Amino acid sequence: MKNILITGGAGFIGSNFINQILTNRDDWQIINLDKLTYAGNLENLKESDKKSNYTFVKGDINNFELVEYLFQKYKFDYVINFAAESHVDRSILGSAIFYQTNVMGTNVLLEVAKKYGIEKFLQVSTDEVYGSLGTTGLFTESTPISPNSPYSASKASADMMALSFYHTFGMPILVTRCSNNYGPFQFPEKLIPLMIINSLNDKKLPVYGDGLNVRDWIYVDDHNRAIELVLEKGKFGEVYNIGASSEMPNIEIIKMILKLLNKSEELIQYVKDRPGHDRRYAIDSSKISNEIGWAPLNSFENAIAMTVEWYLKNQAWWNRIITGEYRNYFNVQYGERLI
Ligand code: NAD
Ligand code: TYD
Secondary structure, three states: EEEEEEEEOHHHHHHHHHHHHHHOOOOEEEEEEOOOOOOOOHHHHOOOOHHEOOOOOOOOOOOOHHHHHHHHOOOOEEOEEOOOOOOOOHHHHOOOOHHHHHHHHHHHHHHHHHHHHOOOEEEEEEEEHOOOOOOOOOOOOOOOOOOOOOHHHHHHHHHHHHHHHHHHHOEEEEEEEEEEEEOOOOOOOOHHHHHHHHOOOOOOOEOOOOOOOEEEEEEEHHHHHHHHHHHHHHHOOOOEEOOOOOOEEHHHHHHHHHHHHHOOOOHHHOOOOOOOOEOOOOOHHHHHHHHHHOOOOOOHHHHHHHHHHHHHHHHHHHHHHHHOOOOHHHHHHHHHOOO
């Protein structure tokens, strides 16, 4: 049995990771430490919460004493750090919390892991640390780090901090840098769920700038399988890019979603561009493919249709987010489980 600390496991990617892992294996004891910011939603983990090898702890990764208490209590073998402020637009409105959580919080996890010892520490980073590409080329692991938004600058800092703990202290650090994810349970501030939900509600679809910014999309399960494999087979001190070679201009995705929902393109509304808007991201994932044997299983065409279907079937889930009711889930379900 391995004891695993997962941070930020009530968010989009972390909750999918926990749900996926707990259906596939019972040799992991998962402790999910999450602050439950606006982005955390315990309803995502309804099924996992029934499992005896899953425990939720509400708390902040910046809380050194709490993190230390958990290390003493559970003697973690692995840490997977998903916890972060993750939305670029919010980082433009206010950057301090991004620095606090993404940089300082990661530092707390690294310091405590160093103090108590750990078998593996995986830092979930992002392709946004590389900055923006022109019309050609791909991000490789040796592309210079050149982040442009307060979000990506904080993630770059955290990822380099983690790597510095490998170089300086010989800690067993692994770093993954993935492209844009989509799938179930994504908070509806991000492009794909926002466009699906607005279309369903016949609300305007705000397209930043000319709509021709390009992102490289990956289905969340493919990202999470890559994380599991890097944890199993990755070399310490190494970075692994993760991407599914699905580059697409934003406007094309929006039109696909409208088509899948049988809605009119008249809903599209071009709006003022995001300040400092990165033009293009595209990932070269040959390293993870050659060294670890990972490849995505889902094509964009199939997985976007599955995702649209999921949001159609789970209107109650996103309605509770829109009304704010999801914030009560913790109190109702977990009131007696605070430590
Ligand atoms: P998310 O915003 O959906 O979830 C973040 C989670 O972290 C939430 O549950 C939140 O409550 C929790 N959290 C925030 N601050 C915390 C703190 N101080 N202490 C404990 N918990 C805290 O984010 P996501 O999209 O699931 O992303 C997860 C990770 O993956 C992030 O590190 C992000 O940078 C990275 N990433 C995301 C994408 C993407 O497309 N979404 C792509 C590549 C990498
Ligand atoms: P987003 O989902 O915020 O991810 P990121 O900025 O981390 O890549 O945005 C994806 C792309 O969609 C990005 O180019 C900005 C654009 N976008 C819009 O055009 N309109 C929107 O309302 C949002 C949220 C994003």
